[in-house]
Amino acid sequence: MQHRSEETRAKILAVAEGLFAQKGYDATGVADICTAATVSKGAFYHHFPAKQAVFQALLEGWLAQLDAQMQTAFARSVDVPSGLTAMAGETGPIFAGANSRSLIFLEFWMQASRQPDIWQIAVAPYHRYVDVFSGLIQKGIQEGSIRADVDPHSAAQAVIAIALGLFLQAFFDPQGEDWQQITQRAVRILVDGMARRAA
């Protein structure tokens, strides 16, 4: 039973992601998800209290992938600048799904910005990543790979800006560019700007 329940949950998530991307988050009802996933409303509400919980689970799944990639990239890098550069070199799969996912993100944030109760859920990952990258930049300063006059908080926001900004550009031009290569080059410029110069 446990196994089957997990399968149902995974099916709801996969079907919802497709519908959100195709029809829009707002235009997709719980009933549409149930029909397309061939599950009962009872089964749906067993797993998710509301449609926004489906979005939250999708978001958490994507971010868990991202976190795993970050850990791998940093585990085999000698210092923070090489870790950031290594991460940039593995963004291909992220950009591959960027078009439909950007749409879902954009629409959810838009909706959330008009609903204070879900706004905190929508922006929580942002604040978490500011902390994560601030910590990494601080580590870089301590290990001597990043200049001591770099402000960790602003530098973290710059790293996140590069990521968000290229993700948005990939949405504008999904076919036209090698976004992983552009990300590598952009991150290299940013990292060079933070790095302690070789004497």
Add this chain to the structure above:
Amino acid sequence: MQHRSEETRAKILAVAEGLFAQKGYDATGVADICTAATVSKGAFYHHFPAKQAVFQALLEGWLAQLDAQMQTAFARSVDVPSGLTAMAGETGPIFAGANSRSLIFLEFWMQASRQPDIWQIAVAPYHRYVDVFSGLIQKGIQEGSIRADVDPHSAAQAVIAIALGLFLQAFFDPQGEDWQQITQRAVRILVDGMARRAA
């Protein structure tokens, strides 16, 4: 008459911007704009063939402001890196309107992504700015202020990523941060990463 017609157009734009931000682009009809602006439908359609033309005019107005700021910043700067840094130092007014404008942008892009005929209008400014910044980076390489191994196209996309990415972060956290200061610091890191090192 000419003067009054201009006034009507400006009133429609101002009222539409407020309604788009408050109710959403999709939820705002031409009838709502006419009622709130106290103009007839005839007067509306005299100025704008459709609602999307109102968005386009708003977008063009904002970008014209941005272009004017860019020109001023570059006119009093000695080289491209200082021009980019000077621009970053004048982003306060942009961030002041970021919250409601981001919402309108996000929603319009989202809608446009599902309508191929208006998609080209929605992404045209993006392609224009890639060209503008590529040209500036090339100029910097020629004048010797930017390293010759920097790829102008990718560096332009990095500059735009910083701008778009910080704009989106300001939308997540409109009150919490001094976004102009963060932009200055982020652009300084990026510019340092491109700059030719002093010998």
